[in-house]
Amino acid sequence: xxxxxxxxxxxxxxxxxxKELFQTYSAMVFNVCFRMLGNQQEAEDVTQDVFFKVYxxxxxxxxxxxxSTWLYRIAINFCLDYQRRKKRERLLSLDxxxxxxxxxxxxxxxxxxxxxxxxxxKSEIERIVQNAINSLPKHQRVALTLxxxxxxxxxxxxEVMNCSVASVESRLHRAKQNLxxxxxxxxxxx
Amino acid sequence: MNHxxxxxxxxxxxDGDLLGNEKDEMQEHLxxxxxxxxxxxxxxxxxxxxxxxxxxKPSPYLWTRLAERIKQYECNCHLFTDMxxxxxxxxxPAAFVLLFLIALVxxxxxxxxSSSTASVDSEKAAKEEVARMFYxxxxxxxxxxxxxxxxxxxxNGKGGEQLR
Numbered sequence: 585x586x587x588x589x590x591x592x593x594x595x596x597x598x599x600x601x602x603k604e605l606f607q608t609y610s611a612m613v614f615n616v617c618f619r620m621l622g623n624q625q626e627a628e629d630v631t632q633d634v635f636f637k638v639y640x641x642x643x644x645x646x647x648x649x650x651x652s653t654w655l656y657r658i659a660i661n662f663c664l665d666y667q668r669r670k671k672r673e674r675l676l677s678l679d680x681x682x683x684x685x686x687x688x689x690x691x692x693x694x695x696x697x698x699x700x701x702x703x704x705x706k707s708e709i710e711r712i713v714q715n716a717i718n719s720l721p722k723h724q725r726v727a728l729t730l731x732x733x734x735x736x737x738x739x740x741x742x743e744v745m746n747c748s749v750a751s752v753e754s755r756l757h758r759a760k761q762n763l764x765x766x767x768x769x770x771x772x773x774x
Numbered sequence: 775m776n777h778x779x780x781x782x783x784x785x786x787x788x789d790g791d792l793l794g795n796e797k798d799e800m801q802e803h804l805x806x807x808x809x810x811x812x813x814x815x816x817x818x819x820x821x822x823x824x825x826x827x828x829x830x831k832p833s834p835y836l837w838t839r840l841a842e843r844i845k846q847y848e849c850n851c852h853l854f855t856d857m858x859x860x861x862x863x864x865x866x867p868a869a870f871v872l873l874f875l876i877a878l879v880x881x882x883x884x885x886x887x888s889s890s891t892a893s894v895d896s897e898k899a900a901k902e903e904v905a906r907m908f909y910x911x912x913x914x915x916x917x918x919x920x921x922x923x924x925x926x927x928x929x930n931g932k933g934g935e936q937l938r
Contacts, residue, residue: 602844603837606837606840607837610832610836610837611831611832614831614832614836618830624830624832627830627832628832628833628836631832631836632836632839632840632843635840636840636843636844636847639844639847640847709819709820712820713820713821756791757786757791760785760786760789760791761782761783761785761786763785764781764782764784764785764817765782767817767820767821768781768813768817770820
């Protein structure tokens with residue numbers, strides 16, 4: 585179904601259109617949530633929240649952007665809200681006092697004494713890179729996630745983040761420079 | 775370009791984000807500097823493998839959970855609409871009855887007030903009537919053939935004129 589036709593049917597309340605929307609875009613939304621949150625269960629919960637929000641607010645969608653851009657925007661906002669809420673709950677529960685500053689927080693794992701080769705497994709590298717990305721400031725993290733993992737062009741990233749293309753370029757620039765600093769201990773053995 | 779500046783831009787170079795002069799300077803430096811080119815090679819292995827991991831797929835029950843949630847939401851919406859309609863059908867008559875009661879109370883209060891002032895007036899009117907009957911109204915002159923005039927003349931003479 586064409587996007588415009590799909591939106592019209594959604595706005596009228598067709599359940600089959602909503603199911604089609606879910607089937608088309610759920611993987612995309614889930615991936616973004618998973619990259620942002622790093623946890624499958626949380627990503628599924630937020631994905632559900634995103635589509636529920638879409639169901640309630642599709643009548644207000646004015647087709648000023650693509651449907652995917654709108655979905656990305658909702659997903660990113662929900663992920664950031666979720667992280668903020670989780671951080672607040674963690675602070676209030678005082679659990680952070682008893683936690684070690686984990687590798688997830690620092691974003692980098694120092695090279696082991698056996699050298700890099702032992703660590704250079706795909707999943708380990710992926711985890712390290714993901715942790716490093718998660719430790720970046722919010723706007724840099726979002727821009728990098730959308731570019732790296734979703735392959736979005738600068739223009740679309742700007743629409744999702746509601747900023748200019750120049751801001752996106754600047755954020756990506758800084759993100760990669762910061763990321764380099766976080767990843768360089770990984771390759772310091774060379 | 776010094777090593778620090780070069781290394782900060784390595785990821786940008788790997789992603790093809792460096793253009794023009796910056797790109798040329800980077801390439802020139804990498805040709806001549808083995809340390810930076812080794813760093814580039816190591817980092818490119820790390821950087822390029824970031825998408826190599828298999829994507830995690832969402833649970834197949836995600837749609838079922840979402841559909842259930844939407845169904846629950848729709849039920850709650852209907853319940854809310856029903857409740858507000860029922861309340862509406864009760865509230866309107868109750869409002870009318872309340873207004874009626876208020877009108878009764880206010881009317882009763884106003885009625886008591888006006889009847890109490892009327893009784894004072896009627897008492898006064900009765901007294902004035904008695905005074906007029908016997909020509910004892912202080913501001914009225916005695917009519918010529920009245921007893922009051924006769925008595926006044928008989929007792930006072932000139933005083934009767936003064937009284938007038």
